[in-house]
Amino acid sequence: xxxxxxxxxxxxxxxxxxxxxxxxxxxxxxxxxxxxxxxxxxxxxxxxxxxxxxxxxxxxxxxxxxxxxxxxxxxxxxxxxxxxxxxxxxxxxxxxxxxxxxxxxxxxxxxxxxxxxxxxxxxxxxxxxxxxxxxxxxxxxxxxxxxxxxxxxxxxxxxxxxxxxxxxxxxxxxxxxxxxxxxxxxxxxxxxxxxxxxxxxxxxxxxxxxxxxxxxxxxxxxxxxxxxxxxxxxxxxxxxxxxxxxxxxxxxxxxxxxxxxxxxxxxxxxxxxxxxxxxxxxxxxxxxxxxxxxxxxxxxxxxxxxxxxxxxx
Ligand code: G3I
Numbered sequence: 001x002x003x004x005x006x007x008x009x010x011x012x013x014x015x016x017x018x019x020x021x022x023x024x025x026x027x028x029x030x031x032x033x034x035x036x037x038x039x040x041x042x043x044x045x046x047x048x049x050x051x052x053x054x055x056x057x058x059x060x061x062x063x064x065x066x067x068x069x070x071x072x073x074x075x076x077x078x079x080x081x082x083x084x085x086x087x088x089x090x091x092x093x094x095x096x097x098x099x100x101x102x103x104x105x106x107x108x109x110x111x112x113x114x115x116x117x118x119x120x121x122x123x124x125x126x127x128x129x130x131x132x133x134x135x136x137x138x139x140x141x142x143x144x145x146x147x148x149x150x151x152x153x154x155x156x157x158x159x160x161x162x163x164x165x166x167x168x169x170x171x172x173x174x175x176x177x178x179x180x181x182x183x184x185x186x187x188x189x190x191x192x193x194x195x196x197x198x199x200x201x202x203x204x205x206x207x208x209x210x211x212x213x214x215x216x217x218x219x220x221x222x223x224x225x226x227x228x229x230x231x232x233x234x235x236x237x238x239x240x241x242x243x244x245x246x247x248x249x250x251x252x253x254x255x256x257x258x259x260x261x262x263x264x265x266x267x268x269x270x271x272x273x274x275x276x277x278x279x280x281x282x283x284x285x286x287x288x289x290x291x292x293x294x295x296x297x298x299x300x301x302x303x304x305x306x307x308x309x310x311x312x313x
Pocket of ligand 1: 043044086087127171203233281
């Protein structure tokens with residue numbers, strides 16, 4: 001129903017949200033997800049620090065609960081994320097041998113993706129590999145393995161869950177420049193090496209009234225790689241104080257980005273990064289911003305909800 005039904009009527013796979021037991025455990029959040037969204041992304045529960053905080057010792061408590069919630073309610077799942085420099089336990093960051101790190105990546109991916117084999121629609125296999133200037137981020141993965149860490153991760157994911165669509169995901173792909181250019185070049189190299197990649201995720205953590213108009217052309221540029229494209233973590237935060245004019249601007253901006261996906265054949269779906277403004281990561285990370293989502297602190301639909309919905313008419 002809701003937003004998801006409208007997105008599907010446009011030929012897309014889903015309109016999704018991010019959640020985890022800590023948020024869908026609230027009955028109002030759960031009922032909004034049931035009514036409005038067709039896909040869920042685990043906000044934190046499938047990350048490395050949540051699943052393998054010490055080597056070889058796996059914990060799937062929250063991840064299993066998320067998967068049970070999704071399958072019970074008939075929702076698709078975007079797995080997030082297998083190889084990422086952040087929320088990475090120290091024991092991984094401290095590895096200093098390339099062959100050991102290769103084995104560790106392969107075992108982590110095989111175990112996490114293997115546990116949910118057949119249940120995951122998309123996997124964000126690698127996340128945020130680039131700096132803003134288009135160079136590779138100086139993570140333990142890149143330092144020891146170079147670009148090959150990406151090939152290793154995708155091949156392991158393909159072996160573990162052959163039917164999941166495998167994605168590379170990043171942020172600040174919303175405007176022209178070095179970062180999106182680097183992403184597009186990398187995708188070309190991965191394809192030429194035969195790496196099993198299906199899609200590119202553009203997170204779309206945006207600011208109301210701030211260069212949203214450049215986003216549609218970047219979605220088309222990503223689509224021109226030939227991969228599927230997904231908007232994976234949309235939120236549009238408002239600089240405080242939140243005014244009705246800024247809420248209206250935010251509504252306009254949501255329409256722009258949702259319509260851009262609707263109008264791009266290769267764009268398969270859109271996910272907002274949470275349900276209610278009450279639970280957004282923005283509150284703690286950007287205290288000078290607020291109110292980035294479609295439902296307010298009291299779980300009521302905002303102007304942005306109506307506008308996003310109308311963009312799918
Ligand atoms: O679970 C612990 C809890 O035990 C502890 O008491 C508490 C104290 O700080 O922290 C809790 O962990 C927090 C975790 O969220 C779960 O709530 C972490 O500190 C906090 O850093 C973590 O933030 C998440 C962030 O990723 C970490 O980088 C956000 O919820 C999550 O929304 C955010 O999501 C990322 C995507 O994965 C990738 N793209 C960017 C996006 C926004 O940063």
